[in-house]
Amino acid sequence: MQVKDFYKTLEDLGRMVEERQFSQARTLLLDENPVDIAELFEEMPENTLVLLFRLMPKETASEVFSHLDSDVQQRIVEGVTDKELATILDELFFDDTVDFIEEMPANLVKRVLKNTDPTTRRLINQVLKYPEDSAGSLMTLEFMELKKDETVAQAIVDIRRNSLEKETIETCFVTSATRVLEGTVTLQNILTSRDDTTIQEIVDKDIFSVGTTEDQSVVADLFKKYELLSMPVVDSENRLVGVITIDDVLDVIEEENSEDIYIMGAVTPSEDSYLKSSVFELAKHRILWLLVLMISASITGFIIRRFDEVLSSMVLLAAYIPMLMDTGGNAGSQSATMIIRGLALGEIKTRDAFKIIRKEFAISLLVGSVLAMVNLGKLLLLDRVSLMVAVTICISLFCTVIVAKICGGLLPILAEKCKVDPAIMASPLITTIVDAVSLTIYFVLATAILHIGG
Amino acid sequence: MQVKDFYKTLEDLGRMVEERQFSQARTLLLDENPVDIAELFEEMPENTLVLLFRLMPKETASEVFSHLDSDVQQRIVEGVTDKELATILDELFFDDTVDFIEEMPANLVKRVLKNTDPTTRRLINQVLKYPEDSAGSLMTLEFMELKKDETVAQAIVDIRRNSLEKETIETCFVTSATRVLEGTVTLQNILTSRDDTTIQEIVDKDIFSVGTTEDQSVVADLFKKYELLSMPVVDSENRLVGVITIDDVLDVIEEENSEDIYIMGAVTPSEDSYLKSSVFELAKHRILWLLVLMISASITGFIIRRFDEVLSSMVLLAAYIPMLMDTGGNAGSQSATMIIRGLALGEIKTRDAFKIIRKEFAISLLVGSVLAMVNLGKLLLLDRVSLMVAVTICISLFCTVIVAKICGGLLPILAEKCKVDPAIMASPLITTIVDAVSLTIYFVLATAILHIGG
Known part of the structure; x- marks a missing residue:
């Protein structure tokens, strides 16, 4: 169903219900696939929703019901009679019934169980005992x-x-x-x-x-x-x-992929969808990582303060800190991303650690040289800094890329070995580590090559 | 199969072939699942591999063959007779045959087609005409x-x-x-x-x-x-x-997920697995993004150079640039990650843009305040900087988080609207944008609050 049709159908249904043209509404609704009907229901006000739901034949009603989000399911259960509820439950596949009950508040669970036949009730109670993410559930x-x-x-x-x-x-x-x-x-x-x-x-x-x-x-x-x-x-x-x-x-599989992607983006994973989660919940899933990363970024601040003499004698050096940090972070997270995904797909095993280091080292030599050369050209021709400053920056960049790629390749493997989710080693954490290393290299080189500070 | 068993079996098989105990090798091999046999074959030297492959009954051989990577398939096709090849092909499911032929070099494709019956050959030729990622293929x-x-x-x-x-x-x-x-x-x-x-x-x-x-x-x-x-x-x-x-x-689905994850990690997606790709190929898939991001990071350098008077009068300010940049980047990539994933799963539509801005704004107020407060405490108690400097840094942090979260929430939606893959808007690109904004805020505030430079 196209987006335009979706809104048109939604609007038409609302109007028909308002004008009490129920048989027309029923025809229009039943013309859609149950999955699409469920999607329409998600966007409806409660009274229209329950009314239209009760217009559908029981097979369709049950199928639509199984595709609804739990908050809409709850609104329907609250709006129908015990007899109607029993009919829906009778038509539902057993695993859909269990999925639905798992999300309901306690008082509704009681009412739902009361309206299933005794055998089903016994089975439901049994299955509900299995842990949430287990094979049993x-x-x-x-x-x-x-x-x-x-x-x-x-x-x-x-x-x-x-x-x-x-x-x-x-x-x-x-x-x-x-x-x-x-x-x-x-x-x-x-x-x-x-x-x-x-x-x-x-x-x-x-x-x-x-x-x-x-x-x-x-x-x-x-x-x-x-x-x-x-x-x-x-x-x-x-x-x-x-x-x-x-x-x-x-x-x-989609849940596991989401989990990996969230962790890689420094978000604590949750099964609830973005739009249905409250601001407070969403903030809760983000604040911890931000705090940890903010505090660990203080290490970089500490390094800069340690080298403040170098920086005072040449403030120009500060202008290249972001470029060094970003490029190092990106180079590292590229490697980490590939290794994390390879581990998740089973294409890479921890026993491949040595192969990975060798490969990442070779790649970083290649990539690092190209980046350093391009940067050298830019520094001399566009920024017009002195040759020695340009050389300092480019050697730092080259070393940073090597360190970043080897960290990026190795840390996920290390995590997997320690039975920690390798996705944790994605960009945010790699960035923090690489930042500290690259700044140290930068200032040490500046001290040595430019004979300043220290 | 456990990792230990895997290596033990691999070793045993190698030894048996060397000692010409073929019937023992055959028994050991056929005890495994075809998928596991394929995995064992991937790790074997060519002569052992072809020899063991020919020991298997044709049904198992064909099934194992369908699970092999294309480079190993190629080695087997090169090592068997035309008659054996025809038997394998006869037992293969049609879609596995097509998958296999698609990856073979031209000279082998000819030999393979010669060994299939005319009807199959005609069908293969027909299916090979469909574009690679199409329903037909x-x-x-x-x-x-x-x-x-x-x-x-x-x-x-x-x-x-x-x-x-x-x-x-x-x-x-x-x-x-x-x-x-x-x-x-x-x-x-x-x-x-x-x-x-x-x-x-x-x-x-x-x-x-x-x-x-x-x-x-x-x-x-x-x-x-x-x-x-x-x-x-x-x-x-x-x-x-x-x-x-x-x-x-x-x-x-796994391919699409990989593609999203790679793009989010600033790697050009490829279907080849990490270990099978050459250093040169892997470098090729990374260098473009690194170059683009390195050059766009120059904007931040440009901003710092523009404010070098502010920085010379207070070098201390440089020490907090990494923390500001990293926290902004992380805050933005958190939001971008959630929106990108929501779009990929169909839970978020472009029509939700307004809801997202409102939500991200609320979240950023909450998260920004907490981060600013913690940072204020740290600056005053641990770093012992002056109150005005601490205030400058914390207000910058607060504003950065707001900008970062709104950019992170909005850019993926914008990309989707423009029919560009939203995954492109993940951390690396967000980071670059947020860096520039946060540095400008930082220096403007420093000029105003601390009455220095400018």
């Missing part, structure tokens, strides 16, 4: 389970009878009589086997599974590395309790 | 196609006969006699319908499809937004030509 209970001693013919009957409530039937999960996971069998394999074959004969035992408490990032890494579409979740006795499907892993 | 040709006038019974026979060669059968694609795409039908729906129902009666016509030349990032966004598992690709006459499955979209 990610899994669905609507998967196709087959017993290992069934025949293909029986399995097909089973599948035809039950498949509509399942999230996926492409892969079926095979268990023993005591529900211990035996392996998987694809629907392709079932459909192409003879009717009297037992599932046991065609089961693939060489599969991946995870425990309920496994961290979701480990799950996502397995999906990516082994190109999985679904993966069984088992309890401590290897009994099958649920299945994670790739669509839920997609969200985890 | 991403799609598979191994999908389940049903005709709209088939009955469910016929469809089930079709599926049982052909499903083994298909990448997915969960969703079947329905076409007319002239191959025009009519819609999709899930296997669940087929299996739960009566045998004499025609496909036409149960087809879902309300689906998404893309043209062959559509950009892969658009495809990935559709998959994410509408939680799709597969999507048909059509030609200009709406005839079905292929299907994109979610596993291939996962790679695109």
Whole structure:
């Protein structure tokens, strides 16, 4: 849906509700995809929203509901009757129900649970016990389970009878009589086997599974590395309790990427979206890093004060401090960015540390020379400083780039080794370190080459 | 597989090949998952690699082959006979074949094409014509196609006969006699319908499809937004030509994330992994940004030179330039990071510009005050500078944070509006802008408050 259409539809719906043209509003609404309807609902005032929600047939209503943000879900739950609530819940996929309940305040959770059937309620309570970012909280209970001693013919009957409530039937999960996971069998394999074959004969035992408490990032890494579409979740006795499907892993991958990007930008990660977070929350996620970095930047101030004699005898030198600091910071964060991303994608391992140092050193020689040469030309031709000053600045620049690139390449690896998130070593921290080093080089060189101060 | 096991297995395999214990090597190798075998192969010398590859049964060999990096694939193709090559190609999924051929040098492409059957060759040539990052180059040709006038019974026979060669059968694609795409039908729906129902009666016509030349990032966004598992690709006459499955979209999403992260770290994005890229290539991807940023950092130098009288009368002021610059840069890049990520995830739209300015302004008041207060304390108690100098520095800091956060919030939105990748507005560029602004504020305030220079 285009942006223009979006606002036009939103406006039309508002007008129709106001003029009580409900059947027209219903037609217009149902013409949209449920995901788009959810997006429209996010922008509506509460009374219009609840009214329109109640106009939709229950299947669509439930699907739209699963795509809504939790604050809008809450407003709807508060606006509908118990009977309507029970109908929505009945149509929702189990994992969507759990996602929704996890975000509701306690009083609404009570009301929601009251309106689900006892079996579902028991299962919900069980799943809610798993830690938030665990495999258990990610899994669905609507998967196709087959017993290992069934025949293909029986399995097909089973599948035809039950498949509509399942999230996926492409892969079926095979268990023993005591529900211990035996392996998987694809629907392709079932459909192409003879009717009297037992599932046991065609089961693939060489599969991946995870425990309920496994961290979701480990799950996502397995999906990516082994190109999985679904993966069984088992309890401590290897009994099958649920299945994670790739669509839920997609969200985890985006979450992990966001987390890395936020940390690299010196923001404490949070799962809430920017527009929905309060000013206070957003400030809270930023202030700590800013304070830490501001205080560590004092080291650079300390270095400058130590060399204030050098600076007083030649104030001109101060004019090149920002360029040196920025270029060093940028050179370092380029290296850090590539290594952090490589580590996240599994393309780089900590065992590659030596290769990285060698590579970054070579790159920094190349890049540093080019930058120093360009800068030398600019200093002599445009700024018209003396040759010795220009040489001091350019050698400092060259050394800074080398130090920056090696720090940038090495610190993320070091963090990974120490089981710290390598993303922390991104630009802000690298910048602070490189600043201190580059200023020291600059002033020491100035003292030596220009015979001033010290 | 653990890192330790990895090296042990690698070593054992090398030793077994050396001692010509081939059957032992084969057993050890086949005990691993094809993805892990591929990883082992990446680390092996060429002769061991080709030898072990030829020991594997053809199904495993093909699967391992599809997981290898293109340089290793090339070494294998060069090391096997035409007959072996034909066997590998025969077992490969069509989209893996295309991926592999796209990376091969021309002479090998010829040899590869010679060893595929004529139909496959024709299809490969057709798909190779699509632009590299297009929907056409991403799609598979191994999908389940049903005709709209088939009955469910016929469809089930079709599926049982052909499903083994298909990448997915969960969703079947329905076409007319002239191959025009009519819609999709899930296997669940087929299996739960009566045998004499025609496909036409149960087809879902309300689906998404893309043209062959559509950009892969658009495809990935559709998959994410509408939680799709597969999507048909059509030609200009709406005839079905292929299907994109979610596993291939996962790679695109990771690619897009990498691209954003690289641009935010001031590295020109590239698809090659760090370790496989040459020093020269890596330097090439970094030098341009470094040059641009170095030259734009000259503006800050220019500002300092303009105010050199202020600085000569109080060299102490120079000591706080790095802290001001760094804190401004960090404050700005925090905001830019959040907005860039929000835009990439679709949580923030350009229409939210006004909300963002208001929010960033409020945040910057809060964060700026805290930073200024902490800094004031530090300046007076630790650095023991005079009150007026401390006040000058803290007011500059406060103003810098405000400017930085508003620039950081607004520039990515501006870029998006101008159809430029917002990631470009991340820390390095923000830093340069904020540096110039913060230094000007600092010197102007110093002149006014401290009555020096100017």
